[in-house]
Amino acid sequence: MIKTRLTDLLGIDYPIIAGGLQWLANADYVSAAARAGIMGFITAASFPDLDDLRAEIRKCRELSKGKPFGVNVSMFPKLVEGEKTQQIFDLIVEEGVKFVETSGRNPEPYLPALKAAGIKVIHKVPGVKFAKKAEAIGVDAVTIIGAECGGHPGLDMVGTIIQANVAARALTIPLIVGGGIGTGEQLLAALALGADGVIIGTRFLVCEEIWAHDLYKQRLVQANETDTTLSLQSLRNTARSLRNETTAVVEKIEKETPGDLGKLMPHISGKVGKVAYETGDWSKGLLAVGQSVAFAEKVEPLSDIVQGLMSEASAATARLNSLTGGLADMKDVG
Ligand SMILES: Cc1cc2nc3c(=O)[nH]c(=O)nc-3n(C[C@H](O)[C@H](O)[C@H](O)COP(=O)(O)O)c2cc1C
Structure with missing residues (x-):
């Protein structure tokens, strides 16, 4: 078990988030994440009919067996006619969801109502300047994504190893980093860079609980x-x-x-x-x-992927511990 500010904030066993996946992150997938000791997010945009979203949240609660889960709200860059962001947040509050992942646009207008309902908000951004803005408006945690990620890496294309460390030095709120993370060694590296946890999308696409076709x-x-x-x-x-x-x-x-x-x-x-x-x-x-699709080597249950990540992280920790003497020597030389 690894305890960080993120595991404390979300009440999860491992510092791993399964980010929203358009069309794919449904109750089966998100509840599998919850039962595996990490946090997943139902992607609201995958359920254009709000009654379907409500039913999916209820199903997820049932399948999650008391473990926490959340809803992803990916917002369009600008308000477009017919978009349902406000209704989605209203529904989230009504359904008693306690965790939200936002992306795509500044969530500030929606924060007071979410906070009043006791909902923790993690805002996902592709660059440090946006992360600092998110911290300033009062989100509970920020996720920063590097150029390696599946989906939208932003325009600046800064790699995860840079984003993670620059962000860790710039922020005080809990920090999740991602983009290219698919192994336990990388999880440990992210923690070493100053993150409180990682976000994974691509590596989980081959889990059994994702409904997509086997081909x-x-x-x-x-x-x-x-x-x-x-x-x-x-x-x-x-x-x-x-x-x-x-x-x-x-x-x-x-x-x-x-x-x-x-x-x-x-x-x-x-x-x-x-x-x-x-x-x-x-x-x-x-x-x-x-x-990180490079690390997806077979179709397997999500909980096996999580356990694999944790045992790799533990082996990497042992390796680092075995090197500690060497690092101390280097300090002496310096
Ligand atoms: C198939 C797929 C669909 C995604 N859909 C969304 C989405 O609807 N909303 C969102 O905020 N992020 C979405 N993402 C981004 C993920 O939540 C996560 O931030 C990203 O996958 C992490 O990087 P990685 O793919 O390198 O693990 C998607 C990613 C993938 C691979």
Whole structure:
């Protein structure tokens, strides 16, 4: 067991968060995370009908057997007509959810109501300047994501090993770091860099509790750290996904007519990605996958992945302890 400010804040056994996964983070997955001693977040945007979201939260509570879980609210960069962010937060409060992961936009307008309901808010950002802003507006913890991550790494593309340490030096609230984390050695490294825990998305995509088709998971099992690519820079909405036919087409469109949303949309719409999860045809759709796919070696229960991470972290701790004499020698030389 590793005890940090994050495990204390969330009441979890291990300092690991399973971040929101569009279309995939449902009650089965999130409750598996809860039972495994970490925290998962139901992705609200995966349930456009609010009654479905309510039912999913209730199902998750049932399956989580008293262990804590949360809801991810990914917000559009700007308020768009018809968006349901306020209604989603109202529903979260009504349902007595105690943990929220926000991303995509400053959550400040929603914080007073969430705080009044005793909800802990973790805001996820792709850079230190946003993390400092999040701390200033009063979130309970901040997650910072580096360039290696699946999904949206932001525009500056700073790697996780830099983001983590710069953020740890700049912030005082609990810090979660991620982007490329898929082993226990990396978990330990993140703690050494000053983080209170890690966030994982990609590494968990091959767990049994993810409902996506087995052919998709098998592709991830085979993939390595060079099988992802970056797209949508011309929309200023960089995305890292699995290299496939869609990323090739998107690259061509972005070269010929940069920023042409009309041309891009038929390829990048989230609905195309959902079909890939349903059919297993991973050749189409912008399928968020990060470089830590290299560590996804088989399909297995989520709790086995978590246990694997913890035993790797423990072996890495022993290795570091065995080196301590050496480090002390170096200090003497210095
Ligand atoms: C398939 C997939 C879907 C994701 N969907 C969301 C989402 O809807 N909202 C969100 O805040 N983050 C989303 N993320 C980001 C993850 O929550 C997490 O921050 C990220 O995966 C961590 O980096 P890693 O992929 O290197 O582990 C997604 C990531 C993946 C891989």
